[in-house]
Amino acid sequence: MADSADSSVLFRSRVLFLTGKGGTGKTTLACAIAKLAAAQGRRTLLCELDSQRPSFTAIFGCVPTYQPTVVAPNLSICNVEWMPALDDWLADLVGAGRIVRMIMKNRMISIFLEATPGARDLMLLHRVAKLATQYDLVLVDMPASGNAAGMLSVVSTSRRLFDAGPIRRCAEEIDALLARADTSLVLVALPEEMVVNETKETRERIRMEVPALSQPLILLNRATPATLSPAERELLERLAKAPDVGVDGRELIEAGRLEERLETATAEALERLQALAPVVVLPVLARGEGAARVAAQLTAALARQSKVKVDLVGEAAGRAGGTR
Ligand SMILES: Nc1ncnc2c1ncn2[C@@H]1O[C@H](COP(=O)(O)OP(=O)(O)OP(=O)(O)O)[C@@H](O)[C@H]1O
């Protein structure tokens, strides 16, 4: 699509955190990027964070668990749940499973940790940092913007609160992951004013609170590419005012006007978002398609756009990408 930024950063990174307003397409795009990276031969892991109703199930047909499950060649999915992440952290800390089991049996400790601000987020991100050492690419499907920004900023908060000790070391390990040049933040947006506003706020908040991720890439999802010429736009405007066009004519004109509004909304969103960060543009697809098919079509659209040459087995459905 025209005006789209270079999306190769998606395929050079080792860790990608995806966030954005609710319903913008974070999960679908995380899956699309993961499928493409896996098809390129990179060992790829897709993570949800402590999800009560994991979204990957609808796309891959199996429920992600704490331990990664292989769903395709080079591609695994998981749900990083906080309690087993805490177990793992304690096991690393004390280096003995028996002692960890004793600690965990003491429910007061897990209740205390759960109530400690940020402890849950630290454990989840610590697990992600560990997984990042085992894969070529780890994609984290984060919660919606505000929650994700809060989660990422827990690292600097913990560093301020703890001068030394295990929590401080945990925060430092996560900080080291966030600071790596090949760790990136992806903000998913839509061509809608409210969503663009929220994207701007999130970008600003993360710039202040998580400076290591202050150069995000934006994915403008569900975009409508510009196809109407200025002459066609003018004609539509004139026809809209014409009195005798009949019922069929009126319907056609309304369809043209809708196309014009969608194209304008995309152009306006693109202009505002490009002032914040590079923007990769992805098309709106047919309504009423299932989650798996939308993910397949977006994978194909992203492959075309990134000029990535891969054999997308089972992604042939993506041929329809770019249509509505
Ligand atoms: N480009 C697109 N064209 C059409 N439909 C899309 C597109 N991208 C995503 N969708 C659909 O939009 C819906 C929301 O997508 P998705 O679940 O990925 O969003 P999300 O940001 O992860 O939502 P949540 O905030 O609930 O986690 C899904 O039904 C998905 O199939």
Ligand SMILES: [Mg+2]
């Ligand atoms: Mg989601």
